[in-house]
Every structure is written in C-alpha cells, then in structure tokens.
Amino acid sequence: MNPRVWINRAAAVACVLLAGLAIASAAAIAGDVAAVNATQLTAPPSPATGSTTRAPAALKPLLRANAATPNVAVGEFINLRLGDLGLFVSAVDVASVRPLGNGLKLAEVRVTAAGSLSDMASVANWVAINREAVRLKSMTVEQGADGRGGCTLVLLMVVA
Amino acid sequence: MPLDSVPELTLDRSSPAREVEVMTRVLRLPTDSVRQARAIVRMQLDRLSPLPVDSIVFDLVRLERAGGETTFALGILRRSALLDPAFSNRRMVALARSADGAEVVFRFRNASAVDDRETRLLAPAPKAAAVALGLAAVLLAGQIRADHWRETRLPAIAAEQRIAARAARDARDQTAALAEWRSLDRSDAATRLLCISSKITAADRSPLALAGAASDATQVRLTPLDAGGAARLAAAGGESAPAGGAAGTPAPVTFGPEVCS
Numbered sequence: 235m236n237p238r239v240w241i242n243r244a245a246a247v248a249c250v251l252l253a254g255l256a257i258a259s260a261a262a263i264a265g266d267v268a269a270v271n272a273t274q275l276t277a278p279p280s281p282a283t284g285s286t287t288r289a290p291a292a293l294k295p296l297l298r299a300n301a302a303t304p305n306v307a308v309g310e311f312i313n314l315r316l317g318d319l320g321l322f323v324s325a326v327d328v329a330s331v332r333p334l335g336n337g338l339k340l341a342e343v344r345v346t347a348a349g350s351l352s353d354m355a356s357v358a359n360w361v362a363i364n365r366e367a368v369r370l371k372s373m374t375v376e377q378g379a380d381g382r383g384g385c386t387l388v389l390l391m392v393v394a
Numbered sequence: 395m396p397l398d399s400v401p402e403l404t405l406d407r408s409s410p411a412r413e414v415e416v417m418t419r420v421l422r423l424p425t426d427s428v429r430q431a432r433a434i435v436r437m438q439l440d441r442l443s444p445l446p447v448d449s450i451v452f453d454l455v456r457l458e459r460a461g462g463e464t465t466f467a468l469g470i471l472r473r474s475a476l477l478d479p480a481f482s483n484r485r486m487v488a489l490a491r492s493a494d495g496a497e498v499v500f501r502f503r504n505a506s507a508v509d510d511r512e513t514r515l516l517a518p519a520p521k522a523a524a525v526a527l528g529l530a531a532v533l534l535a536g537q538i539r540a541d542h543w544r545e546t547r548l549p550a551i552a553a554e555q556r557i558a559a560r561a562a563r564d565a566r567d568q569t570a571a572l573a574e575w576r577s578l579d580r581s582d583a584a585t586r587l588l589c590i591s592s593k594i595t596a597a598d599r600s601p602l603a604l605a606g607a608a609s610d611a612t613q614v615r616l617t618p619l620d621a622g623g624a625a626r627l628a629a630a631g632g633e634s635a636p637a638g639g640a641a642g643t644p645a646p647v648t649f650g651p652e653v654c655s
Contacts, residue, residue: 239483239512239513239516241520242513242516242517242519242520243516243519245516245519245520245522245523246516248523248526248527249519249523252527252529253529255530255533256529256533259530259533259536259537260533262540262541263533263536263537263540266537266540266541266543266544267540269544269548270544270547273552274551293575332571333564333567333568334568334571334572335572339571340571340574351604354587355588355591358583358584358585358587358588359584359588361582362584362585362588365582369578369582369584370582370583370584370609371578371583371611372583372609372610373584373587373608374606374608374609377604377605377606383606390578
C-alpha cells in the first residue's frame with residue numbers, strides 16, 4: 235500500500251477530530267459568555283444614587299441600640315421607661331425595624347402590660363412630649379375591678 | 395451489421411511511449427445507448443476478444459450515428475495491465491488510442507487501485523491538520539480561560555445582585571417607614587387621646603370612670619361605666635354605639651376624626 239495515502243488518511247481523520255475539538259471549545263466559550271451575560275441581565279436594577287429619601291432633620295433617636303441586638307435594647311428601654319410611668323410590662327415584641335436614613339431606624343414595638351387608665355394617660359403624655367422620637371400608633375386598655383387591667387400599646391420609636 | 399462481420403481486432407502499438415496494449419475494434423450496433431451497447435458486447439465478448447473473458451476489461455466509446463446504427467469503438471485491455479504500479483492509485487485509467495482513424499479515449503475501471511480522487515482530495519490534509527491543531531490549541535486555551543473567568547465572575551455577580559436587592563429592599567422599607575411616621579405627624583393615638591380628654595374635662599373637671607379605652611390615629615373609643623359617663627362623653631362630641639351589650643352596660647362612645655381634627 236502507498237504509505238503516502240495512509241499518511242493523508244490519518245491527517246484527514248486528525249483534521250476532522252481537531253476541527254470537532256475546536257468547534258466544541260468555541261461553543262463552550264460562547265456558552266460561558268452567554269451564561270455570564272444572562273446572569274447580569276437578570277440582576278435587578280440598582281436604586282439610583284441619592285434616590286432614597288433622607289430622614290427629616292427633626293427626628294431624634296429615643297435610644298442608641300447595638301446593631302447586633304437592637305431588640306434587646308428596645309425591650310430593656312421600654313420596660314424601664316413604661317415601668318417608671320406605672321405600667322407593669324409583661325411582653326415587648328419588636329415587630330419591625332426599618333431604616334429612616336441618616337443612621338436612624340424606625341422600630342415598631344408592641345407592648346403588653348398591666349396598668350390603669352391614669353397610667354395610660356401618663357404614657358400618652360410622655361409620647362406627646364417626645365413626639366420627635368416616639369409616636370403612639372394605637373393603644374387599648376381594659377380596666378379591671380381593681381382599677382388595673384390589660385394594656386396593649388403599639389409604638390413607633392426612632393432608634394439610632 | 396452483425397458483429398461477426400466486423401474486421402478483426404487491431405493491436406495498437408503505434409506509440410513507442412505507450413507500454414499498455416489496448417486492442418481496439420470498431421463495431422456497428424443497432425442501438426444508440428452506450429448502456430445497451432455494453433450489454434450487447436458483454437454477451438458477445440468471448441467472440442470479440444481473443445483472450446479469456448475473465449482476464450480482460452473493455453470500454454465502449456460512441457463514434458458516430460448513421461441511420462439506425464451507431465458506430466462504437468471497443469477497447470479491450472488485459473486486467474494484468476492494470477496491476478502496473480503506475481496505475482496503483484488510479485481508480486479509472488484513461489488510455490487514448492486511435493480507432494477507425496479517430497483518436498478515442500478509453501476509460502478502464504481499475505478495481506485494485508486506490509481512488510485517485512481520494513488522493514487529490516487528501517493531498518492538503520497534512521497542512522489542514524496542522525492548521526486545525528493550531529486552531530484547536532488556541533480555542534482550548536481560550537475555553538480554559540473562559541471557564542476560569544466564569545467561575546470568578548458568577549459569584550461576583552451574585553454578590554452584586556444580593557447587595558442591589560438589599561439596597562432596594564432597604565429603600566422600600568425606608569420609604570414605607572417615613573410614610574408611616576409622617577402619617578402620624580398631625581395626630582397619633584396619644585395626641586388624640588389627650589385632646590379628647592381635655593374636651594371632656596373642659597366642661598366638667600370631675601373624674602370620669604371608664605371601663606376601657608382604645609385609641610388610634612383616627613378615632614378614640616371610650617367605654618363609660620354608667621349612663622352619666624356616657625352623657626358626658628356624648629356632650630364632648632362622642633357618638634354612642636347602638637345598644638347591643640348586656641343590659642345596664644353603657645355602649646362604647648366613639649370620637650371620630652372630626653373631633654380634635
């Protein structure tokens with residue numbers, strides 16, 4: 235047999251295999267680029283710089299809480315402050331902590347306590363005095379026979 | 395004209411350069427089709443050729459048509475002549491010979507040869523393989539690099555997406571928080587309760603016994619203990635709810651947003 239013919243045949247087979255390898259590599263490269271582009275396209279648009287609303291300058295934080303345990307600090311403050319006003323706090327639940335800007339946050343706090351109507355009036359007075367730091371979203375009180383009853387307060391507190 | 399009346403075969407040895415002996419013969423056949431003519435010659439080959447039929451190959455070339463007959467040139471070649479090394483890579487051996495005064499090219503099929511078309515087509519194969527090797531090497535390197543780029547880029551994009559999503563969520567929360575805070579700008583439950591209390595005590599400063607109280611940013615609801623308390627509350631602008639509780643128990647009195655607006 236003519237060796238030249240066999241050499242050419244082997245070269246032709248090698249050419250086909252290498253061409254297939256080249257096509258596969260090109261396809262893999264295209265796939266990588268497409269995957270990265272597709273991932274970038276599915277990313278949500280970033281909010282425009284400066285588009286977030288700044289907190290009103292009149293806001294003052296009611297307390298400064300540790301970023302790691304804000305709920306604990308809020309609970310301790312509420313227990314102490316409302317206790318001074320005559321309420322016996324039985325539960326404090328921080329429903330949410332949302333940013334206000336300028337490093338301030340708004341904490342929605344649900345307080346369950348025992349107290350009288352006059353104690354609630356004291357709380358209302360305290361909230362009214364500190365309007366730039368705390369607001370009362372809602373309150374209910376049911377007076378018992380002994381003059382004290384269950385109270386539920388929902389407060390919005392500015393926290394730093 | 396019948397085949398057996400045609401002149402005998404002639405051996406063309408005219409060209410000293412031509413080493414292959416081709417026996418030529420001119421035939422007149424009653425068909426114009428080369429295919430049919432070949433079938434006729436194949437049947438009569440033992441009479442047309444002095445050599446054994448299984449040791450020869452033949453070719454028919456149409457020369458001219460005249461009336462109902464066609465003149466063909468028959469070329470007969472020994473099979474052993476095709477084993478010549480010069481023909482080893484030629485699938486079809488073309489030999490030009492003269493027949494009936496005309497130059498005719500006979501084509502004999504060489505079954506033992508490597509297809510010359512293959513030789514022509516595969517001649518650039520080594521160069522093409524070298525080019526393909528270079529191209530494959532470049533693309534393979536590119537694929538490795540692209541894979542590495544993808545492995546580093548995708549996590550970075552995911553991290554950017556998480557940051558963007560968190561920023562968007564914070565922006566939404568901030569907007570909602572500010573809106574809720576500002577909704578209590580004019581009055582919240584505390585200021586409304588204090589305002590209602592001041593209205594009640596403005597007319598009568600005596601203590602008012604209540605069973606319960608509820609307040610939010612839009613209304614205050616006070617539950618008096620007796621009818622007198624209910625009357626005081628109504629005088630301050632409250633509206634009593636329809637009686638539906640137990641007998642003797644005053645209904646809650648509601649102060650709407652128009653009171654202390």
